[in-house]
Amino acid sequence: MASWKVMPFLRAGRGAPLGLVTGLLVLALLGCSGGGSDHTGTSAKVDSPNGSSLELRSAGVQVETTGAPATLGNADRDAIVDTVRRYVIAATIDPFHGKKVGDLTPLFTLPAVAALSGLDRVAALDEGVPKATGLVKVTSAPMILTALSDPMGLINLVGTSLYIDARATTKDGPVRVKRSGQLVLSRDAGTWKIASFKLAADRSGSGLGSTTTTRATGDSSP
C-alpha cells in the first residue's frame, strides 16, 4: 500500500481515475450476468386456507433489464406469490367448497377482469366443479419468476409459470383439475395484480357435471 501513496497521479485531487476505475470494476463484477440476471429464490411462505392443502413457492427470479441493473426485492417476490396463491384459492379451492367466484378486481387488473368475462373465463376459473366432501389437495411446481425492468431499473412487470394439480373427493368420486400456463402481474397501487394470462385447464373425474368444461385454454390480450 505504501507504494500507492507515493504515486503522484493518485494523490488527492488527482484521484478521479482511481475512483472511476474502482466504480467500473465494481459494476463489472456486479454486471457480468448480462441483460438477464438470476436470483435464486427462496420459498415465499404462504398459508394454507382452511379445508385445503396448498403450497406455492418461487424457485428463482430472472430479471430482464432494459437499462439500469435491477433486482426484485423479497417483499415484491412474496407479494407476487401471495397474489397467485389467492388466485388459486379463488379459482380452484373456493369452487370446490361451493363458494361462488366473487369480485376479482383485487387479483386482476381491469383489462384482465374484462378478459375473464369472455371465453377465457373457463380456462382461468373452475366454476361448476362439484363440492368437495373433504380436503382439497393442491400441489404445484415451483414458480419461476421473470421480471422486466424499465430503463431506470424499476420493476413493474413480473411473469411466472404456473402449474397446479388439485385433487378433491366429491360425493360422486374423485375430481382432478390441472392448470398450467403463464401469468404476468403488474404493480398496481401498491400491490401486484394479474395483468395477463395464458392458461390451460384439464378437469377430470366422475363427479363433473355435463356443464363443466373439461378442457379449456385462454389467452388474455393485451
Next chain:
Amino acid sequence: MTTVIRRHPFLAATLILPVVVALALAGTFALWLNGVRLPFASGAVWFEVTKTASADYTVSPDKPVFILAIGNDGRPGDTSTRGDAIHLIGVNPVLRQATILDFPRDTGLPIPGHGVDKVNASHVYGGAKLEAQVLANTVGVPVPYAIDTNFPGFISMVDEMGGLDVNVPEAMHDANSGANLNPGPNHLDGHGALAFARDRHQFPTGDLKRSENQGYLIIQALAQLRAQNTGPVDTLKLLGNLGRHTTLVGIGVNDLYNLGRLGLSIDPANVRNVVVPVGQGSGTRLNLLPQARSLFADFADDAVLQSH
C-alpha cells in the same frame, strides 16, 4: 518499487495505464451488457418507440389501437432523416384482426406548419411524432404510438430474430437496393430483408409495390415472433431483449408490454395489407385518389376493412 516509480515515471505509466484501460473497458462492457445506454453505443439502438398520446393513455382491450411504423432513411451519422417506409397499423383486440395501410413516401399531405409536402418530409420537420400527427389527421384516427427504425437498426433487428422467411413472388435483382433474390421461399438476413424492403426500380408500380412488400415483411415478422413467443412471460423476455436496443420516448415498459401482447395476439392470417391508392400529382408528388377517403373511413371505425 517506490523508488522505481519516482525515478521512472514513464515506466510506471506504461505499466499502469494498460490496467486502467482494461478495467475501464471491462466496466463499460458490463454497463453495455446491462443495457445502459452509452453515448458511444448508438449503433446498438434498433428503434425508437414514441408515445404521442397523453401519458395516461393505455391500450384498451376493447378498442382499436393505431400504431405508425416508420422506416427512415437514416444511416450512421445522419442527423436529418426522412420517414420513407410508412405503415399505419390498426389492431382490433376484440376481433383479433388488423390492417396495415401502406403509404407511398411521395404522397402529398398537409403537414402542420409546412403546407402540403411529401409525407416523408414530415419526419425531417418533426420526427416520428409529427409524421404520426400527419397520418392521424389524414386518416381520421388517433395514433398514440410510433415505432421508428433506420437502416442499421432494421438490419440488426432482423439478424437478432434469426432472419425472416419470405416468399418472393418474382425474381428481384436490383443493383440500387442490393436485392438479389430468386422467386420462391427465401430466408433473409438483415441486409437481405432491407434490400427486399427497398427494391422498387424493377417494378412497374415502383414505390407502391415496395410499400406493399414492406407491409408483407411486417406480417412475416409477426408470424415469426408469434412462433417464438407463445405466452405472456415469453413476451416479457422478448421485450427484455428488444428493450435493451430501444429508445423509449414518453412510453414505459408497461405500455410496451401491452402493445407487444396486443400485436402477438393477432394471427398473421387475420392481417390485411393494403396500399393506399395514389395517383400522379404535381411534380414528383403523388396525390391521394378519391377512393382513399372511403378506405380511410372503413379503416377508422374498427381497424378492420369490411368494404375494401
